[in-house]
Amino acid sequence: MNFGGKIRINKLGICIIVGAMFLFVYYMTSNKSSNLETKSVVSLKKLLIASIEATVKGGKEVVDVYKSSKLNERSKGKTKEGVNDPITDADEKSNCAMFYSLTHTFPDIKVVSEEVSSESDCRTLQTLDLDEQVLSSEVTMWIDPLDATKEFTENLLEYVTTMACVAVNGEPVIGVIHFPFGEEPKTYWGWVGKGVSEELYAKFQKKLDDSHPIVIVSRSHSGQVESIVKEAFGNSFSVIKAGGAGYKSLEVCSKNVTAYVHTSVIKKWDICAGNAIIKALGGKMTTLKNEDINYKDIKNTVNSDGILATIENHDKLIKHFKII
Template sequence: MRINKTTVTVLFSCVIIIYLIHRNKKTATKINLKELLNFAIYASRRGGNVIIQNKNNLVIKNKGLTKEGLADKVTSADYLSHCTMVKTLKHNFPSLNIISEESDTLCSVNDEVEKVSEGYLYDLDYVDEEWVKSEDLTVWIDPLDATHEFTEKLYQYVTTMVCVVVHGKPIIGVIHKPFENITSWAWIGKAKSTDLDYKGKVDNKNLKISISRSHSGRIKEILDDKLKNYEIVEAAGAGYKSLQVAYREVDAYLHITAIKKWDICAGNAILAAVGGQMTDKENQIIDFSKDSNAINENGLIATLDNHEKFLGLL
């Protein structure tokens, strides 16, 4: 039997092509978490820039009322930040599954994603690369946290947030304060921004507890009934309050009413990265997988130390 060299060459070439296609498909389904962290930081900062640029020409709408009877506001800046952040991430990671507070927003397909500016990406050469299948990843985005306060020009509470979740667990969190130009970020077990370095325990005889200034529910009367020698710190934005805990400005961030997961995911990751924790009021781990309910109904306890001290209070 004679072997035709041309046939062998063609068959061999087909095998190589099939192998390369298979390999490329396999590679395409994986995402480099170090790159994703960098672009999450970049996206949060770009969203923050859009918010600042549009703070004086807002279109404000009401989505309805919260359970506390407060107007659930959304602004044109929320939408613009959402489109900017989602496009930035999707442009670099097309297979990414993203859940955003404003996911129903129709973004213009004609808007170009600007090229990454020099100096915007962090030098993460000291961090080892890690690849994860895109189907195991979910990214939660809050394009403008503390919208109500934003409309009142209480800009110190405003943040943009990105959270990377693997198998339902937050592992990367980014919280950007656009009006202070401060970006706090952490990747559990890998790296964190320098502002999250240990600052020591605040010397204070009374417990300091951060609660929502607009969604507090019955938490004040509950705490009055169960605690002595404590101080309430009313603040806005779950991102802002999570950082209060991470910075050791307060002993705990407590929340008793329902709260959306894009509000708390990034804070969850950052607190875990610096040795703290965030659970529901029954000490249950909060599931952030893509198929989970977007609303955490069972309250919130966020601490750096003595988490058990606050269990049972709510």
């Protein structure tokens, strides 16, 4: 055996090996960069348009069921206060129209609805036709296919709305509230830092009447709210009852009331849209502990600390609840 032979280095082979290593390293680094660049993003402008279209579609379903006189009212159970929590075909059909049109149009975002409908039970729905961009992973949408279902079953249609809200990193950014009934259906929207719908802006121009402060509360989830409001604000404040969180939020925006107060548990799909619109107008909606409401966690659908919503004097009014 000859171990004394010479090893001849092939320069071309070395060049090929070095080149291959360089290409491999370049591929790995560029691939990582590419993965970062191709993260799913979504246009907030398109989400606003989609929210408007979805709420209008849902509103049409609500009106159609109402006109058919076949509500098919059932109970989902009772609230903490023992009030019946009804559901109708209108809730479910509006949910089909809103939920699946949104999820088909934006498959990467999370959509949380008050109602649950199997897609197989919904008729075929097309994606919505649709610009600050954000990562899809940062967006959560909260929708209420029929707010004020109890009032809907009682023929109190002025309180009935369909609602959609876009939250980015838990903060309400876009809110849409659609009133499907009345002489003409009306849609109000707000985009924080961008603007609000023309009709909403016109309502907002009204001067708030400080001489006769009014607090609006829920007619079906009042709990001890009336006595709490009286204890907090005294007899100088009037208390009125109304149905639907969307309706009450718009009353705040229109300056027809001084504040919207809710002292018991409330679901986030009930308040997210109103929260965004009030915020877009420069107002505030917080818990009664004066904490912002976070809409990021889709598993945490409940706000347990009450709400105070105002257009003006929020910090002054919230102090009254701290002394109770």
